[in-house]
Amino acid sequence: MKIEQIYTGCLAQGAYYITSNGEAAIIDPLREVQPYIDRAQKDGVKIKYIFETHFHADFVSGHLDLSKKTGAPIVYGPTANPEFTATIAKDGEEFKIGNITIKVLHTPGHTMESSCYLLKDENGKDHALFSGDTLFLGDVGRPDLAQKAASMTQEELAGLLYDSLYTKILPLSDDITVYPAHGAGSACGKNMMKETVDSLGNQKKMNYALNQPNKSSFVAAVTDGLLPPPAYFPHNVAMNKKGYESFEQVLNKGMRALEVNEFEMLAESTDALVLDTRSAAEFSKGFVPSSINIGINGDFAPWVGAMIRDVKQSILLIAETGKEEEAVTRLSRVGFDNVLGHLKGGYPSWVKAGKESDSVNRISAEQFSKEVDVKNDYVVDVRKESEYLAEHVEEAYNKPLDVINNWFAELPSDKTFYMHCAGGYRSMIAASILKARGIHNFKEVDGGFKAISATEVPKTNFVCQSKLQKS
Numbered sequence: 436m437k438i439e440q441i442y443t444g445c446l447a448q449g450a451y452y453i454t455s456n457g458e459a460a461i462i463d464p465l466r467e468v469q470p471y472i473d474r475a476q477k478d479g480v481k482i483k484y485i486f487e488t489h490f491h492a493d494f495v496s497g498h499l500d501l502s503k504k505t506g507a508p509i510v511y512g513p514t515a516n517p518e519f520t521a522t523i524a525k526d527g528e529e530f531k532i533g534n535i536t537i538k539v540l541h542t543p544g545h546t547m548e549s550s551c552y553l554l555k556d557e558n559g560k561d562h563a564l565f566s567g568d569t570l571f572l573g574d575v576g577r578p579d580l581a582q583k584a585a586s587m588t589q590e591e592l593a594g595l596l597y598d599s600l601y602t603k604i605l606p607l608s609d610d611i612t613v614y615p616a617h618g619a620g621s622a623c624g625k626n627m628m629k630e631t632v633d634s635l636g637n638q639k640k641m642n643y644a645l646n647q648p649n650k651s652s653f654v655a656a657v658t659d660g661l662l663p664p665p666a667y668f669p670h671n672v673a674m675n676k677k678g679y680e681s682f683e684q685v686l687n688k689g690m691r692a693l694e695v696n697e698f699e700m701l702a703e704s705t706d707a708l709v710l711d712t713r714s715a716a717e718f719s720k721g722f723v724p725s726s727i728n729i730g731i732n733g734d735f736a737p738w739v740g741a742m743i744r745d746v747k748q749s750i751l752l753i754a755e756t757g758k759e760e761e762a763v764t765r766l767s768r769v770g771f772d773n774v775l776g777h778l779k780g781g782y783p784s785w786v787k788a789g790k791e792s793d794s795v796n797r798i799s800a801e802q803f804s805k806e807v808d809v810k811n812d813y814v815v816d817v818r819k820e821s822e823y824l825a826e827h828v829e830e831a832y833n834k835p836l837d838v839i840n841n842w843f844a845e846l847p848s849d850k851t852f853y854m855h856c857a858g859g860y861r862s863m864i865a866a867s868i869l870k871a872r873g874i875h876n877f878k879e880v881d882g883g884f885k886a887i888s889a890t891e892v893p894k895t896n897f898v899c900q901s902k903l904q905k906s
Contacts, residue, residue, distance in 0.1 A: 488567025491568075689763030723785055796878045853878050
């Protein structure tokens with residue numbers, strides 16, 4: 436028996452590859468499935484089952500493509516109702532993979548069909564729990580994502596989650612290894628550990644949700660402090676439930692190399708959004724006017740989903756040469772399949788053609804320190820409220836990036852203002868959006884608050900309520 440966690444940092448997502456005696460199972464596969472097929476061929480095993488823990492909201496799973504390519508059935512837990520052929524397992528039903536057994540544990544709460552998969556080893560001993568979004572390390576799945584579909588409140592779903600955890604999971608042995616679907620950084624939970632594997636015994640000791648005295652306190656604890664889910668989540672659920680275009684078709688379309696004039700024509704004649712995936716440093720030096728910067732080397736896919744929101748939005752891509760396929764692939768993981776093509780030769784080809792360019796006035800933290808007068812200048816901090824509350828530039832306004840539509844019209848138009856985030860990634864996204872909307876009277880701080888912290892700029896953790904941006 437072999438268990439391999441295939442972890443994707445950008446999505447904070449864990450897929451699982453399990454083999455035993457010539458057979459394999461895949462749990463919660465990513466959109467691009469060829470690596471699983473190649474791995475199985477290399478290992479000389481046959482993919483027998485594809486297990487899905489639930490209809491994922493934060494990414495598009497590869498279950499359909501993988502099933503079509505391998506013939507392996509897709510397995511969901513009870514109450515799932517996909518619009519394609521799948522095996523809907525009963526609670527407690529068992530599936531054999533070589534010499535091991537996978538037992539279905541129906542654990543509604545995060546979603547109604549949510550299920551965990553308990554792996555029993557060759558001797559029939561409980562060995563591992565693939566807990567999906569039911570149990571995370573340090574947290575549990577948020578109970579507010581399936582309210583509409585379930586016609587229930589988040590409190591009612593949290594109550595179901597309590598029953599699932601306390602009757603199905605907590606009675607299991609402490610030595611069982613927990614393999615969750617997500618880790619720290621995922622929007623599917625609020626308090627996840629950075630570790631991606633742990634023992635159930637340790638989770639019983641330290642996971643706040645597993646140490647509540649009763650159901651009402653559990654419900655209060657897990658529903659407290661939930662941030663609004665990203666707008667693209669319902670679209671991903673629908674794609675996972677209804678089906679989607681094959682990854683190969685999406686990739687072929689997105690890998691269409693567009694000459695400068697054709698790229699420009701499409702940008703002007705369609706509603707396509709020009710997405711520049713280069714680093715913030717490169718983007719600031721020069722970019723195609725009105726393009727939006729979301730760097731591929733950061734939390735690319737989640738920020739694309741948070742900022743663009745509509746997965747059907749047509750996209751024209753600008754990427755560093757050689758990074759085009761990665762960009763299209765990572766967009767497809769969160770359901771953004773409508774990439775019309777990419778600029779051949781990247782941004783340098785645009786410059787070489789003599790086309791108009793724009794740039795961002797990016798300054799160092801040292802220059803910011805010399806220029807800023809915190810009592811009189813307008814400083815915008817686009818970090819999350821929790822980051823701002825921990826420490827911020829004195830008198831700075833907190834205006835989180837993910838609600839930029841709520842505050843960009845409030846920015847001063849009669850003077851230069853300053854803008855920063857934690858390290859420069861989010862503030863460059865904000866800068867590109869502001870530029871696209873005709874707002875140019877600002878300076879963005881390279882290195883963000885981390886770099887500012889090393890300067891003499893006055894800082895505080897005192898909170899002035901009027902300085903907080905409320906969504």
